[in-house]
Ligand SMILES: Nc1ccn([C@@H]2O[C@H](COP(=O)(O)OP(=O)(O)OP(=O)(O)O)[C@@H](O)[C@H]2O)c(=O)n1
């Protein structure tokens with residue numbers, strides 16, 4: 001059986017949120033952001049292992065405030081790993097910790113709590129066919145390259161996608177991609193696979209799969225969650 005693991009990158013500092021608590025512990029309708037993210041993958045039910053990558057200093061806080069919200073059987077499936085300075089390092093620590101019997105890994109941002117089961121499932125189904133998968137939505141705005149406040153080129157919107165997570169890979173392939181490129185490069189996992197010269201298949205993402213980055217993202221996220229109740 002091809003087993004699937006999940007790595008949730010949650011070891012960032014949430015600097016752009018500008019809050020004294022790390023953004024992933026901020027509440028949405030009374031529960032921490034990261035709780036919703038983990039719950040989506042736990043409820044999906046197909047992951048043999050869910051690895052949560054955390055800042056070392058936040059592991060105890062996580063155990064008290066988030067892990068404790070899950071049932072005993074769900075907790076057994078979760079493992080915790082320390083993160084690194086960059087997202088890439090954190091993901092690397094996560095994928096390296098997965099059991100040898102895992103064939104595929106889904107990598108997701110802890111800061112995307114609105115992920116729905118259909119997108120987890122479509123990413124998973126696609127990776128079994130395509131080996132490397134990312135998801136993205138068509139951009140709605142016109143995108144222009146700017147230098148020194150001067151527009152240089154307006155890009156063809158039809159070919160652009162705003163990339164989200166989950167991104168899914170054969171475990172061996174994503175490990176190879178991480179080993180091949182400099183640890184500090186600020187690239188997502190799919191871009192590392194592209195750099196190897198491998199194709200990354202893009203599935204349709206979800207406009208509601210917001211990444212909670214700045215304070216303005218909290219209200220729309222609560223509105224979306226409320227609608228789902
Ligand atoms: N060293 C890092 C940096 C980021 N992340 C994770 O990668 C995801 C996407 O990153 P982003 O939204 O940029 O989060 P932060 O890095 O926390 O935000 P900021 O850049 O504002 O500090 C987040 O879930 C974040 O926790 C991580 O695991 N390890």
Ligand SMILES: C[C@](O)(CO)[C@H](O)COP(=O)(O)O
Nearest residue numbers: 087109163164165188189211
């Ligand atoms: C991977 C990602 O979610 C794709 O949109 C995003 O790149 C992660 O956030 P960061 O700000 O680039 O770390």
